[in-house]
Amino acid sequence: MQIDGFSKLSKKAKIDWLLQTYFNNDNTARQILWQYWHNDKALQKLHDGFIENTITNYYLPYAIAPNFLINGKMYAIPMAIEESSVVAAASKAAKFWLDKGGFNAEVINTVKTGHIHFVYTGKTTDLIQFFRQNRTKILDSVAGIQNNMQKRGGGIKDLNLIDKTTAMSDYYQIEFQFETADAMGANFINSVLEEAADTLQTLAQKELSGDLQVLMRILSNYTPDCLVRVSVSCPVSKLKSDELSGENYALKFVKAVNVAEVEPYRAVTHNKGIMNGIDAVVIATGNDFRAVEANAHAYAGKSGQYTSLSHAEIKDEIFRFWIEMPLAIGTIGGITAIHPLTRFSLQLLQNPTAKDLMQIIASVGLAQNFAAVNSLITSGIQKGHMKMHLNNLLTFLQASPEERQRAELYFADKKVSFKALKDLLGRR
Numbered sequence: 001m002q003i004d005g006f007s008k009l010s011k012k013a014k015i016d017w018l019l020q021t022y023f024n025n026d027n028t029a030r031q032i033l034w035q036y037w038h039n040d041k042a043l044q045k046l047h048d049g050f051i052e053n054t055i056t057n058y059y060l061p062y063a064i065a066p067n068f069l070i071n072g073k074m075y076a077i078p079m080a081i082e083e084s085s086v087v088a089a090a091s092k093a094a095k096f097w098l099d100k101g102g103f104n105a106e107v108i109n110t111v112k113t114g115h116i117h118f119v120y121t122g123k124t125t126d127l128i129q130f131f132r133q134n135r136t137k138i139l140d141s142v143a144g145i146q147n148n149m150q151k152r153g154g155g156i157k158d159l160n161l162i163d164k165t166t167a168m169s170d171y172y173q174i175e176f177q178f179e180t181a182d183a184m185g186a187n188f189i190n191s192v193l194e195e196a197a198d199t200l201q202t203l204a205q206k207e208l209s210g211d212l213q214v215l216m217r218i219l220s221n222y223t224p225d226c227l228v229r230v231s232v233s234c235p236v237s238k239l240k241s242d243e244l245s246g247e248n249y250a251l252k253f254v255k256a257v258n259v260a261e262v263e264p265y266r267a268v269t270h271n272k273g274i275m276n277g278i279d280a281v282v283i284a285t286g287n288d289f290r291a292v293e294a295n296a297h298a299y300a301g302k303s304g305q306y307t308s309l310s311h312a313e314i315k316d317e318i319f320r321f322w323i324e325m326p327l328a329i330g331t332i333g334g335i336t337a338i339h340p341l342t343r344f345s346l347q348l349l350q351n352p353t354a355k356d357l358m359q360i361i362a363s364v365g366l367a368q369n370f371a372a373v374n375s376l377i378t379s380g381i382q383k384g385h386m387k388m389h390l391n392n393l394l395t396f397l398q399a400s401p402e403e404r405q406r407a408e409l410y411f412a413d414k415k416v417s418f419k420a421l422k423d424l425l426g427r428r
Ligand code: MEV
Pocket: 083, 269, 270, 271, 272, 273, 274, 276, 372, 373, 376, 381
Protein backbone atom coordinates (compact mmCIF):
# COMPACT_ATOMS: atom_id res chain seq x y z
CA MET A 1 0.00 0.00 0.00
CA GLN A 2 1.48 3.33 -1.04
CA ILE A 3 1.40 6.30 1.30
CA ASP A 4 2.53 9.88 0.72
CA GLY A 5 3.75 12.09 3.53
CA PHE A 6 4.32 9.22 5.99
CA SER A 7 7.25 11.07 7.55
CA LYS A 8 4.99 14.05 8.32
CA LEU A 9 2.49 12.00 10.33
CA SER A 10 2.71 11.95 14.13
CA LYS A 11 4.07 8.80 15.73
CA LYS A 12 0.53 7.77 16.69
CA ALA A 13 -0.81 8.37 13.17
CA LYS A 14 2.07 6.36 11.69
CA ILE A 15 1.23 3.44 13.97
CA ASP A 16 -2.50 3.71 13.27
CA TRP A 17 -1.82 3.55 9.54
CA LEU A 18 0.48 0.53 9.92
CA LEU A 19 -2.00 -1.34 12.10
CA GLN A 20 -4.86 -0.62 9.78
CA THR A 21 -2.93 -1.51 6.66
CA TYR A 22 -0.90 -4.53 7.73
CA PHE A 23 -2.32 -5.86 11.02
CA ASN A 24 -6.08 -5.75 10.59
CA ASN A 25 -6.16 -3.30 13.51
CA ASP A 26 -4.91 -6.06 15.84
CA ASN A 27 -4.26 -4.50 19.21
CA THR A 28 -1.54 -6.98 20.21
CA ALA A 29 0.65 -5.44 17.49
CA ARG A 30 0.10 -2.00 19.08
CA GLN A 31 0.95 -3.51 22.48
CA ILE A 32 4.27 -4.81 21.17
CA LEU A 33 5.24 -1.35 19.96
CA TRP A 34 4.12 0.24 23.24
CA GLN A 35 6.02 -2.27 25.35
CA TYR A 36 9.24 -1.15 23.77
CA TRP A 37 8.61 2.55 24.20
CA HIS A 38 10.58 4.09 27.00
CA ASN A 39 8.60 5.45 29.95
CA ASP A 40 11.04 8.28 30.32
CA LYS A 41 9.73 10.78 27.76
CA ALA A 42 13.04 12.61 27.37
CA LEU A 43 14.92 9.38 26.74
CA GLN A 44 12.32 8.25 24.22
CA LYS A 45 12.58 11.59 22.44
CA LEU A 46 16.34 11.14 22.25
CA HIS A 47 15.88 7.76 20.57
CA ASP A 48 13.15 9.06 18.27
CA GLY A 49 15.62 11.63 17.05
CA PHE A 50 18.40 9.23 16.08
CA ILE A 51 16.62 8.18 12.90
CA GLU A 52 13.53 9.04 10.87
CA ASN A 53 10.00 7.60 11.10
CA THR A 54 10.69 6.03 14.53
CA ILE A 55 7.72 4.10 15.90
CA THR A 56 9.37 2.24 18.81
CA ASN A 57 12.76 0.94 19.99
CA TYR A 58 14.48 -2.29 19.04
CA TYR A 59 16.49 -3.55 21.99
CA LEU A 60 19.64 -5.64 21.79
CA PRO A 61 20.90 -7.39 24.91
CA TYR A 62 23.86 -5.52 26.40
CA ALA A 63 26.31 -7.80 28.21
CA ILE A 64 29.77 -7.79 29.73
CA ALA A 65 32.75 -10.00 28.95
CA PRO A 66 35.17 -9.52 31.85
CA ASN A 67 38.84 -10.45 32.33
CA PHE A 68 40.35 -9.02 29.15
CA LEU A 69 44.02 -8.20 29.69
CA ILE A 70 45.08 -5.95 26.81
CA ASN A 71 48.56 -4.43 26.78
CA GLY A 72 48.79 -5.01 30.53
CA LYS A 73 45.49 -3.29 31.35
CA MET A 74 42.35 -5.06 32.56
CA TYR A 75 39.05 -4.46 30.81
CA ALA A 76 35.43 -5.54 31.23
CA ILE A 77 34.09 -5.38 27.68
CA PRO A 78 30.59 -4.14 26.80
CA MET A 79 28.94 -6.21 24.06
CA ALA A 80 25.59 -5.57 22.37
CA ILE A 81 24.49 -8.65 20.44
CA GLU A 82 21.46 -10.93 20.05
CA GLU A 83 23.34 -14.21 19.44
CA SER A 84 23.65 -16.59 22.38
CA SER A 85 27.10 -18.04 23.25
CA VAL A 86 29.09 -15.11 21.85
CA VAL A 87 29.62 -13.31 25.17
CA ALA A 88 30.26 -16.57 27.02
CA ALA A 89 32.85 -17.56 24.39
CA ALA A 90 34.62 -14.19 24.54
CA SER A 91 34.70 -14.31 28.34
CA LYS A 92 36.09 -17.85 28.32
CA ALA A 93 38.83 -16.94 25.84
CA ALA A 94 39.74 -13.80 27.80
CA LYS A 95 40.09 -15.86 30.98
CA PHE A 96 42.20 -18.45 29.17
CA TRP A 97 44.70 -15.84 27.99
CA LEU A 98 44.66 -13.88 31.25
CA ASP A 99 47.49 -15.82 32.91
CA LYS A 100 49.41 -16.14 29.63
CA GLY A 101 50.21 -12.48 29.12
CA GLY A 102 46.85 -11.48 27.67
CA PHE A 103 46.43 -9.69 24.34
CA ASN A 104 49.28 -7.69 22.83
CA ALA A 105 47.88 -5.00 20.57
CA GLU A 106 49.41 -2.33 18.37
CA VAL A 107 47.97 0.24 16.01
CA ILE A 108 50.01 0.10 12.80
CA ASN A 109 48.63 3.27 11.19
CA THR A 110 45.55 5.49 11.21
CA VAL A 111 45.23 7.01 7.73
CA LYS A 112 41.77 7.30 6.18
CA THR A 113 40.98 8.25 2.61
CA GLY A 114 38.25 10.04 0.71
CA HIS A 115 37.82 10.88 -2.95
CA ILE A 116 36.46 13.38 -5.36
CA HIS A 117 35.44 11.12 -8.22
CA PHE A 118 35.17 13.01 -11.50
CA VAL A 119 35.24 12.68 -15.25
CA TYR A 120 37.38 14.91 -17.46
CA THR A 121 37.19 14.87 -21.23
CA GLY A 122 40.31 16.90 -22.01
CA LYS A 123 43.99 15.95 -22.13
CA THR A 124 45.45 14.19 -19.06
CA THR A 125 48.57 16.36 -19.23
CA ASP A 126 46.44 19.52 -18.97
CA LEU A 127 44.66 18.11 -15.94
CA ILE A 128 47.96 17.23 -14.25
CA GLN A 129 49.23 20.75 -14.77
CA PHE A 130 45.94 22.26 -13.59
CA PHE A 131 46.08 20.17 -10.41
CA ARG A 132 49.69 21.18 -9.72
CA GLN A 133 48.80 24.85 -10.08
CA ASN A 134 45.65 24.65 -7.98
CA ARG A 135 46.52 22.16 -5.24
CA THR A 136 47.14 24.94 -2.70
CA LYS A 137 43.95 26.78 -3.68
CA ILE A 138 41.92 23.61 -3.11
CA LEU A 139 43.59 23.14 0.28
CA ASP A 140 43.06 26.80 1.23
CA SER A 141 39.36 26.50 0.45
CA VAL A 142 38.91 23.89 3.20
CA ALA A 143 41.12 25.58 5.81
CA GLY A 144 38.08 26.66 7.86
CA ILE A 145 36.70 23.12 7.99
CA GLN A 146 40.09 21.75 9.00
CA ASN A 147 40.70 24.17 11.85
CA ASN A 148 39.18 22.18 14.69
CA MET A 149 40.46 18.85 13.49
CA GLN A 150 43.98 20.26 13.17
CA LYS A 151 43.81 21.45 16.78
CA ARG A 152 43.12 17.84 17.76
CA GLY A 153 46.12 16.60 15.76
CA GLY A 154 44.22 15.56 12.64
CA GLY A 155 43.49 17.03 9.24
CA ILE A 156 44.38 16.49 5.60
CA LYS A 157 47.73 14.76 5.27
CA ASP A 158 47.97 14.62 1.50
CA LEU A 159 46.01 14.94 -1.72
CA ASN A 160 46.85 13.51 -5.11
CA LEU A 161 45.42 13.39 -8.58
CA ILE A 162 44.89 9.78 -9.67
CA ASP A 163 44.44 8.78 -13.27
CA LYS A 164 41.85 5.98 -13.42
CA THR A 165 41.28 6.16 -17.17
CA THR A 166 42.55 2.63 -17.74
CA ALA A 167 39.74 1.36 -15.48
CA MET A 168 37.04 3.65 -16.95
CA SER A 169 37.30 6.23 -19.71
CA ASP A 170 37.72 9.87 -18.57
CA TYR A 171 37.65 8.82 -14.89
CA TYR A 172 39.98 10.56 -12.40
CA GLN A 173 40.09 11.04 -8.67
CA ILE A 174 41.52 13.46 -6.24
CA GLU A 175 42.43 11.21 -3.38
CA PHE A 176 42.70 12.82 0.04
CA GLN A 177 44.42 11.24 3.01
CA PHE A 178 43.25 12.17 6.48
CA GLU A 179 44.07 11.75 10.12
CA THR A 180 40.94 12.12 12.21
CA ALA A 181 42.32 11.85 15.79
CA ASP A 182 39.67 10.31 18.09
CA ALA A 183 36.79 10.74 15.65
CA MET A 184 35.74 8.15 13.10
CA GLY A 185 35.80 11.21 10.90
CA ALA A 186 33.05 10.56 8.35
CA ASN A 187 31.42 13.98 8.77
CA PHE A 188 34.72 15.80 8.74
CA ILE A 189 35.98 13.95 5.68
CA ASN A 190 32.75 14.37 3.71
CA SER A 191 32.54 18.09 4.55
CA VAL A 192 36.10 18.61 3.34
CA LEU A 193 35.45 16.67 0.15
CA GLU A 194 32.24 18.52 -0.69
CA GLU A 195 33.86 21.92 -0.20
CA ALA A 196 37.01 20.92 -2.09
CA ALA A 197 34.91 19.53 -4.95
CA ASP A 198 33.08 22.86 -5.30
CA THR A 199 36.42 24.62 -5.51
CA LEU A 200 37.70 22.12 -8.06
CA GLN A 201 34.61 22.55 -10.22
CA THR A 202 34.77 26.36 -10.12
CA LEU A 203 38.48 26.47 -10.93
CA ALA A 204 38.09 23.92 -13.70
CA GLN A 205 35.37 25.96 -15.38
CA LYS A 206 37.72 28.94 -15.51
CA GLU A 207 41.01 27.26 -16.35
CA LEU A 208 40.46 23.98 -18.18
CA SER A 209 39.54 23.62 -21.81
CA GLY A 210 38.04 20.13 -21.45
CA ASP A 211 34.85 19.44 -19.51
CA LEU A 212 35.29 18.39 -15.86
CA GLN A 213 32.27 16.94 -14.08
CA VAL A 214 32.37 15.99 -10.41
CA LEU A 215 30.48 12.72 -9.96
CA MET A 216 30.75 12.06 -6.22
CA ARG A 217 32.67 13.22 -3.17
CA ILE A 218 32.74 10.71 -0.38
CA LEU A 219 35.00 9.07 2.18
CA SER A 220 36.07 5.50 1.57
CA ASN A 221 35.03 2.96 4.19
CA TYR A 222 37.96 0.86 3.00
CA THR A 223 40.90 1.85 5.20
CA PRO A 224 43.80 -0.54 4.54
CA ASP A 225 46.08 2.10 6.11
CA CYS A 226 44.11 2.32 9.34
CA LEU A 227 45.23 -1.00 10.74
CA VAL A 228 45.46 -2.75 14.08
CA ARG A 229 47.29 -5.96 14.97
CA VAL A 230 46.67 -8.10 18.06
CA SER A 231 48.38 -11.32 19.10
CA VAL A 232 48.35 -13.90 21.85
CA SER A 233 51.04 -16.49 22.45
CA CYS A 234 52.02 -19.19 24.90
CA PRO A 235 54.12 -22.35 25.09
CA VAL A 236 52.46 -25.19 23.20
CA SER A 237 52.41 -27.23 26.42
CA LYS A 238 49.82 -24.87 27.93
CA LEU A 239 47.24 -25.61 25.25
CA LYS A 240 46.06 -29.15 25.99
CA SER A 241 42.40 -30.13 25.87
CA ASP A 242 40.60 -33.22 27.30
CA GLU A 243 41.46 -35.33 24.26
CA LEU A 244 44.52 -33.63 22.76
CA SER A 245 48.08 -33.08 24.00
CA GLY A 246 49.35 -29.49 23.84
CA GLU A 247 51.34 -30.26 20.71
CA ASN A 248 48.48 -31.97 18.89
CA TYR A 249 46.07 -29.26 19.94
CA ALA A 250 48.37 -26.53 18.61
CA LEU A 251 48.96 -28.40 15.34
CA LYS A 252 45.25 -28.95 14.82
CA PHE A 253 44.48 -25.31 15.66
CA VAL A 254 47.07 -24.00 13.18
CA LYS A 255 45.78 -26.34 10.47
CA ALA A 256 42.20 -25.17 11.11
CA VAL A 257 43.33 -21.56 10.66
CA ASN A 258 45.27 -22.59 7.53
CA VAL A 259 42.01 -23.95 6.08
CA ALA A 260 40.43 -20.50 6.55
CA GLU A 261 43.50 -18.98 4.85
CA VAL A 262 43.15 -21.08 1.71
CA GLU A 263 39.41 -21.81 1.45
CA PRO A 264 37.01 -18.87 1.03
CA TYR A 265 33.97 -20.96 2.06
CA ARG A 266 35.59 -21.50 5.45
CA ALA A 267 37.17 -18.02 5.58
CA VAL A 268 33.77 -16.31 5.45
CA THR A 269 32.49 -18.31 8.43
CA HIS A 270 35.80 -17.94 10.28
CA ASN A 271 35.69 -14.15 9.81
CA LYS A 272 31.99 -14.08 10.69
CA GLY A 273 33.00 -15.51 14.06
CA ILE A 274 35.57 -12.71 14.44
CA MET A 275 32.91 -10.14 13.56
CA ASN A 276 30.60 -11.58 16.25
CA GLY A 277 32.94 -10.05 18.80
CA ILE A 278 33.94 -6.98 16.80
CA ASP A 279 30.40 -5.87 15.94
CA ALA A 280 29.16 -6.36 19.49
CA VAL A 281 31.74 -3.90 20.87
CA VAL A 282 31.39 -1.59 17.88
CA ILE A 283 27.64 -1.34 18.55
CA ALA A 284 28.06 -0.98 22.32
CA THR A 285 30.45 1.93 21.76
CA GLY A 286 28.15 3.70 19.27
CA ASN A 287 30.23 3.01 16.19
CA ASP A 288 29.06 2.11 12.69
CA PHE A 289 29.13 -1.68 12.36
CA ARG A 290 28.18 -1.62 8.67
CA ALA A 291 31.29 0.42 7.89
CA VAL A 292 33.43 -1.86 10.07
CA GLU A 293 32.01 -4.98 8.37
CA ALA A 294 32.48 -3.67 4.82
CA ASN A 295 36.03 -2.63 5.63
CA ALA A 296 37.02 -5.93 7.25
CA HIS A 297 35.71 -8.05 4.39
CA ALA A 298 37.28 -5.84 1.71
CA TYR A 299 40.60 -6.22 3.55
CA ALA A 300 40.12 -9.99 3.78
CA GLY A 301 39.75 -10.03 -0.01
CA LYS A 302 42.54 -7.62 -0.88
CA SER A 303 44.76 -10.25 -2.53
CA GLY A 304 41.98 -11.18 -4.95
CA GLN A 305 41.05 -14.24 -2.89
CA TYR A 306 38.95 -13.87 0.25
CA THR A 307 40.97 -15.16 3.19
CA SER A 308 41.19 -15.32 6.97
CA LEU A 309 41.74 -12.15 8.99
CA SER A 310 43.59 -14.19 11.62
CA HIS A 311 46.68 -16.37 11.42
CA ALA A 312 48.45 -18.90 13.62
CA GLU A 313 51.88 -20.52 13.84
CA ILE A 314 54.07 -22.68 16.04
CA LYS A 315 57.69 -21.63 16.31
CA ASP A 316 60.20 -22.98 18.85
CA GLU A 317 57.41 -24.65 20.85
CA ILE A 318 55.54 -21.35 21.10
CA PHE A 319 52.01 -21.08 19.74
CA ARG A 320 51.18 -17.64 18.33
CA PHE A 321 47.77 -16.50 17.10
CA TRP A 322 47.15 -13.05 15.67
CA ILE A 323 44.79 -10.84 13.75
CA GLU A 324 45.49 -7.89 11.51
CA MET A 325 42.59 -5.85 10.25
CA PRO A 326 41.46 -2.32 9.42
CA LEU A 327 39.23 -0.59 11.94
CA ALA A 328 37.95 2.95 11.40
CA ILE A 329 36.17 3.82 14.62
CA GLY A 330 35.89 6.78 16.98
CA THR A 331 35.43 7.64 20.61
CA ILE A 332 34.06 11.12 19.96
CA GLY A 333 31.45 12.34 17.49
CA GLY A 334 28.45 10.50 16.07
CA ILE A 335 26.21 9.15 18.84
CA THR A 336 29.15 8.43 21.17
CA ALA A 337 28.35 11.42 23.39
CA ILE A 338 24.59 11.35 22.92
CA HIS A 339 23.48 7.80 23.65
CA PRO A 340 23.63 7.18 27.43
CA LEU A 341 24.69 3.54 26.98
CA THR A 342 27.44 4.49 24.58
CA ARG A 343 28.74 6.95 27.15
CA PHE A 344 28.53 4.17 29.76
CA SER A 345 30.47 1.79 27.49
CA LEU A 346 33.25 4.28 26.91
CA GLN A 347 33.51 5.07 30.59
CA LEU A 348 33.59 1.35 31.37
CA LEU A 349 36.48 1.05 28.91
CA GLN A 350 38.27 3.81 30.85
CA ASN A 351 37.64 6.52 28.24
CA PRO A 352 39.79 5.09 25.47
CA THR A 353 41.30 7.05 22.62
CA ALA A 354 40.31 5.84 19.15
CA LYS A 355 43.62 3.95 19.00
CA ASP A 356 42.93 2.27 22.37
CA LEU A 357 39.47 1.31 21.16
CA MET A 358 40.89 -0.16 17.93
CA GLN A 359 43.12 -2.36 20.09
CA ILE A 360 40.28 -3.37 22.41
CA ILE A 361 37.89 -4.22 19.57
CA ALA A 362 40.44 -6.27 17.65
CA SER A 363 41.35 -8.15 20.86
CA VAL A 364 37.72 -9.13 21.31
CA GLY A 365 37.65 -10.29 17.67
CA LEU A 366 40.70 -12.45 18.24
CA ALA A 367 39.27 -13.86 21.50
CA GLN A 368 36.03 -14.71 19.73
CA ASN A 369 37.92 -16.43 16.93
CA PHE A 370 40.07 -18.36 19.43
CA ALA A 371 36.95 -19.58 21.23
CA ALA A 372 35.25 -20.63 17.97
CA VAL A 373 38.24 -22.50 16.55
CA ASN A 374 38.84 -24.09 19.96
CA SER A 375 35.29 -25.46 19.95
CA LEU A 376 35.46 -26.51 16.32
CA ILE A 377 38.63 -28.60 16.77
CA THR A 378 37.41 -30.18 20.03
CA SER A 379 33.79 -30.71 21.09
CA GLY A 380 32.15 -28.87 18.17
CA ILE A 381 30.06 -25.74 18.59
CA GLN A 382 26.62 -27.25 18.96
CA LYS A 383 27.09 -28.56 22.50
CA GLY A 384 27.78 -25.14 24.03
CA HIS A 385 25.62 -23.26 21.58
CA MET A 386 22.51 -25.35 22.08
CA LYS A 387 22.88 -25.16 25.88
CA MET A 388 22.63 -21.40 25.57
CA HIS A 389 19.94 -21.79 22.96
CA LEU A 390 17.92 -24.00 25.33
CA ASN A 391 16.98 -20.87 27.23
CA ASN A 392 15.60 -19.27 24.05
CA LEU A 393 13.69 -22.45 23.14
CA LEU A 394 12.17 -22.65 26.62
CA THR A 395 11.09 -19.03 26.36
CA PHE A 396 9.60 -19.73 22.93
CA LEU A 397 7.64 -22.66 24.38
CA GLN A 398 6.56 -20.51 27.34
CA ALA A 399 7.93 -23.15 29.72
CA SER A 400 6.96 -22.99 33.40
CA PRO A 401 9.74 -22.78 36.04
CA GLU A 402 9.24 -26.49 36.76
CA GLU A 403 9.56 -27.36 33.03
CA ARG A 404 12.71 -25.25 32.79
CA GLN A 405 14.28 -27.08 35.68
CA ARG A 406 13.34 -30.44 34.20
CA ALA A 407 14.77 -29.49 30.78
CA GLU A 408 18.02 -28.12 32.20
CA LEU A 409 18.54 -31.29 34.21
CA TYR A 410 17.66 -33.55 31.28
CA PHE A 411 19.96 -31.77 28.80
CA ALA A 412 22.88 -31.44 31.23
CA ASP A 413 24.61 -34.38 29.51
CA LYS A 414 22.76 -34.45 26.16
CA LYS A 415 22.71 -32.48 22.95
CA VAL A 416 19.83 -30.01 22.88
CA SER A 417 17.37 -30.21 20.00
CA PHE A 418 14.00 -28.53 19.58
CA LYS A 419 12.36 -31.89 18.91
CA ALA A 420 13.89 -33.54 21.98
CA LEU A 421 12.79 -30.57 24.10
CA LYS A 422 9.24 -30.72 22.78
CA ASP A 423 9.14 -34.49 23.38
CA LEU A 424 10.38 -34.01 26.93
CA LEU A 425 7.78 -31.36 27.70
CA GLY A 426 5.02 -33.20 25.87
CA ARG A 427 4.46 -30.36 23.37
CA ARG A 428 3.39 -30.83 19.80
C1 MEV B 1 28.81 -18.62 14.79
O1 MEV B 1 28.12 -17.40 14.97
C2 MEV B 1 30.26 -18.36 14.49
C3 MEV B 1 31.10 -19.59 14.15
O2 MEV B 1 30.50 -20.31 13.06
C4 MEV B 1 32.46 -19.09 13.74
C5 MEV B 1 33.38 -20.15 13.17
O3 MEV B 1 32.91 -21.14 12.60
O4 MEV B 1 34.61 -19.94 13.29
C6 MEV B 1 31.19 -20.54 15.31
